[in-house]
Amino acid sequence: IAGITQAPTSQILAAGRSMTLRCTQDMRHNAMYWYRQDLGLGLRLIHYSNTAGTTGKGEVPDGYSVSRANTADFPLTLASAVPSQTSVYFCASSDSGGAYEQFFGPGTRLTVL
Amino acid sequence: GQNIDQPTEMTATEGAIVQINCTYQTSGFNGLFWYQQHAGEAPTFLSYNVLDGLEEKGRFSSFLSRSKGYSYLLLKELQMKDSASYLCAVRDGDYKLSFGAGTTVTVRA
Secondary structure, three states: OOOEEEEOOEEEEOOOOOEEEEEEEOOOOOEEEEEEEEOOOEEEEEEEEOOOOOOEEOOOOOOEEEOOOOOOEOOEEEOOOOHHHOEEEEEEEEOHHHOOOOEEOOOEEEEEO | OEEEEOOOEEEEEOOOOEEEEEEEEEOOOOOEEEEEEOOOOOOEEEEEEOOOEEEEEOOEEEEEEOOOOEEEEEEOOOOHHHOEEEEEEEEOOOOOEEEOOOEEEEEEO
């Protein structure tokens, strides 16, 4: 692995189903983030983690949960998907608790029908 | 919270210069970032300003005025590969980023 990876690349999900988006980085960054990107709205922060074992809510956290069991992984879970969660989801990481620039994963395109 | 404004679209000719403005209103300021995002790809870091003034990196320069809540990204000697969205992002005191909606730049031959 080089950098930050996300899985799956894309997914179509029935409303009401649960889904976990995976994010893994091998840069040993302590801070990680989840964003959603919607046309005309830009990137909006869902949840973040400044270090393993801690998480925080961003601008649009409702309907999403995260965990940070170790430095490398930061999964995002949708417990019961709704159509308004159709979006492109980007995971990012940064060194020194966010003091440096964020590096972004390739994204997951999620469609909820 | 943060309120970040940038133009939606800009068009320029290959070899020309384009300036993308970004204004922000913030409850806490700890730096301003510019990212480039090609269609269907992830954002990539371009520049960072935390003090007033101009930062130059090759064909790209970024300027910041904290007192005016204003930044711009200057792209010189435009190339076709510069066609992309450019995202202005403000970092708060907790090191979280708030992004503008992005400016789509189209470079014409």
